[in-house]
Amino acid sequence: MxxxxxxxxxxxxxxxxxxxxxxxxDIHPPLTAHEALVESDRCYFCYDAPCMTACPTSIDIPLFIRQIAAGNPKGAAKTIYAENILGGMCARVCPTETLCEEVCVREIAEGKPVKIGLLQRYATDRFMERDYPHPFIRAAPTGKTVAVVGAGPAGLSCAHRLASLGHDVVILDARPKPGGLNEFGIAAYKTTNDFAQDEVDFILGVGGVKIETGQMLGRDFTVDGLLSRYDAIFLGMGLPGVNxxxxxxxxxxxxxxxxxxxxxxxxxxxxxxxxxxxxxxxxxxxxxxxxxxxxxxxxxxxxxxxxxxxxxxxxxxxxxxxxxxxxxxxxxxxxxxxxxxxxxxxxxxxxxxxxxxxxxxxxxxxxxxxxxxxxxxxxxxxxQNFADNPMEGSGIAFERGRIRADADRRTSHPKVWAGGDCVFGGEDLTVASVEDGKIAAMSIHRTLMGLLE
Missing domain, CATH: 3.50.50.60 (FAD/NAD(P)-binding domain)
Structure with a gap:
C-alpha cells in the first residue's frame, strides 16, 4: 500500500x-494539602512494604506517607531525600505505574493504588518552596577530590553524596547548563517552570560541589588527565550519540x-x-x-x-x-x-x-x-550510543558499546567508577541513575578513606 x-x-x-x-x-497537576491528606490516609503502611522494595532507591515509602498523614510534609521530604536527593524530579518522571504503585496492596486488591508519585511530589515541592535548610549537613572536609563527568541524574546524585561526606567535587559537563536528561531530555509537560534548574540549585546547597559547563570528555579533557589531578573519577555522562x-x-x-x-x-x-x-x-x-x-x-x-x-x-x-x-x-x-x-x-x-x-x-x-x-x-x-569512544586508551573496559561496571559501579580501572545510561545493563530510568550515583559515591568514599569494603 x-x-x-x-x-x-x-x-x-x-x-x-x-x-x-x-x-x-503540567500534565499531572500537584495535589493540594487536603488531597494529600486524603490520599495518604489510603495507605496501609505495610510492614513488609512491596512498594519500598520496588523503588530502585529504596525510599521508605510507608514512613514518608505516614509523615504526610500526620501533617509533617517537611519530615516526609527529608525521608525521601535521605535515599533520593532528586526525589522531586523522580516524582514527576518515574514510571510509578510499573514500580512502586504496581505492587501497592491497594492496586492488587482494588485496582487503584495509593498515588505514591503525587504524594512524593507534594512533600518535595513543599520542602523546596519553603526554602528550608538543606536536608544534609556536610561532614568535615576529607581533603580528597573527585571529578564527576556529567551533570545529569547520576552525576548529581554521586556528587551530592560525596560532598555530604566531606569530599570536594568538581562536575564537568558538555552542555551549557547542568541537569543532563532532566534539563534536556524529558518532555516539557512533565517538568515545567524550570524545575530542573531549581532542583540543581537545591542539590548544590549542600556545599563542596563546583560545576564547570561546556567541558566535553575527549575534547576538553581526558580520563588520564583527570586521573593526574583527582583522587577518583565518576563517569555519568550518558550516551551522547544517537543510533x-x-x-x-x-x-x-x-x-x-x-x-x-x-x-x-x-x-x-x-x-x-x-x-x-x-x-x-x-x-x-x-x-x-x-x-x-x-x-x-x-x-x-x-x-x-x-x-x-x-x-x-x-x-x-x-x-x-x-x-x-x-x-x-x-x-x-x-x-x-x-x-x-x-x-x-x-x-x-x-x-x-x-x-x-x-x-x-x-x-x-x-x-x-x-x-x-x-x-x-x-x-x-x-x-543512543558513544558515537566516538572518548575513553580510548584509558584502560576502561566496555561491553556492547557501554562501560562495564560491577555492583559497586567500579569500572576496570581502580580509580574510576561509572553509572547511569553509559553503563552496560542500566535500566534507562532517572531513578536508576540516581541510585547508581549514590552506590558509586559510597564505594568511592570507602575506597578513599581506606575503609573495608
Whole structure:
C-alpha cells in the first residue's frame, strides 16, 4: 500500500499562540494539602512494604506517607531525600505505574493504588518552596577530590553524596547548563517552570560541589588527565550519540534526531517558533519515542505515528505512557521496521517505507511486505550510543558499546567508577541513575578513606 507524498510541510506556528501554554502545562497537576491528606490516609503502611522494595532507591515509602498523614510534609521530604536527593524530579518522571504503585496492596486488591508519585511530589515541592535548610549537613572536609563527568541524574546524585561526606567535587559537563536528561531530555509537560534548574540549585546547597559547563570528555579533557589531578573519577555522562536508521537519505531535511529535537524544545523561549511537520513518523518504542511523538502532536502536527519493530509488550515505554500518547491522538503501529526513505529533489523527506516484521525461530525477521507512510518529518528514537569512544586508551573496559561496571559501579580501572545510561545493563530510568550515583559515591568514599569494603 503506497500513499503519494505531497510537498513537505514543516513549519512553526501551527497553533494559535494561546494554545502552547495550555498544551505544555503540567500534565499531572500537584495535589493540594487536603488531597494529600486524603490520599495518604489510603495507605496501609505495610510492614513488609512491596512498594519500598520496588523503588530502585529504596525510599521508605510507608514512613514518608505516614509523615504526610500526620501533617509533617517537611519530615516526609527529608525521608525521601535521605535515599533520593532528586526525589522531586523522580516524582514527576518515574514510571510509578510499573514500580512502586504496581505492587501497592491497594492496586492488587482494588485496582487503584495509593498515588505514591503525587504524594512524593507534594512533600518535595513543599520542602523546596519553603526554602528550608538543606536536608544534609556536610561532614568535615576529607581533603580528597573527585571529578564527576556529567551533570545529569547520576552525576548529581554521586556528587551530592560525596560532598555530604566531606569530599570536594568538581562536575564537568558538555552542555551549557547542568541537569543532563532532566534539563534536556524529558518532555516539557512533565517538568515545567524550570524545575530542573531549581532542583540543581537545591542539590548544590549542600556545599563542596563546583560545576564547570561546556567541558566535553575527549575534547576538553581526558580520563588520564583527570586521573593526574583527582583522587577518583565518576563517569555519568550518558550516551551522547544517537543510533542511525541505516537508510539512504538519512541526512535529508526532515529526518531528525529525536533527542536533539526534545533538547531544542526544552530550551526554546517561544514554542510557537519550533517547526514541526504536518505528518510525523517516529521510529522507536521507548520513552524518547513517546515523548517526541506527544510533543509533536502538542506543537500542532496533524498526524503522528509511532512505528515499532516488535509488539506492544516489547516496548520500553510503559503501557501508561503508550495509552497517554493514544489519548492525545498518536497512532502506535507495531511489527514495522524502516526500510527506505523517500526524498524529493530539494533534499527533504516526503515519506518512509516500513517493512512488516515477525518472529522467525526466536529471531525478528522482515516479511517482505511493506507499507509507505507520507511524512514531513521522521524522528529517530532507536537508542543512543558513544558515537566516538572518548575513553580510548584509558584502560576502561566496555561491553556492547557501554562501560562495564560491577555492583559497586567500579569500572576496570581502580580509580574510576561509572553509572547511569553509559553503563552496560542500566535500566534507562532517572531513578536508576540516581541510585547508581549514590552506590558509586559510597564505594568511592570507602575506597578513599581506606575503609573495608
Amino acid at each position: 503506497t500513499m503519494m507524498p505531497d510537498k513537505p510541510d514543516v513549519r512553526p506556528a501551527r497553533l494559535p499562540d494561546t494554545d502552547y501554554a495550555d498544551n505544555f502545562s 542511525d536508521l541505516g537508510l539512504a537519505g538519512e541526512d535529508a531535511d526532515g529526518c531528525v534526531d529525536a533527542v536533539d529535537f526534545i533538547a531544542r524544545l526544552r530550551q526554546a523561549d517561544d514554542l510557537s517558533q519550533l517547526a514541526v511537520g504536518r505528518r510525523v513518523v517516529v521510529i522507536g518504542g521507548g520513552m524518547t519515542a513517546v515523548d517526541v511523538a506527544m510533543q509533536s502532536k502538542l506543537l500542532g502536527a496533524e498526524e503522528v505515528t509511532i512505528a515499532y519493530r516488535r509488539g506492544e509488550e516489547h516496548m520500553n515505554a510503559s503501557a501508561y505512557e503508550q495509552e497517554l500518547a493514544r489519548t492525545h491522538g498518536v497512532v502506535i503501529r507495531h511489527w514495522l521496521q524502516p526500510s527506505a526513505l523517500t526524498v524529493d529533489d530539494r533534499g527533504a523527506v516526503t515519506a518512509i517505507t516500513l517493512e512488516f516484521t515477525s518472529m522467525d525461530g526466536g529471531r525478528l525477521a522482515g516479511t517482505g511486505e511493506t507499507v509507505t507512510l507520507v511524512a514531513d518529518q521522521v524522528f529517530k528514537a532507536i537508542g
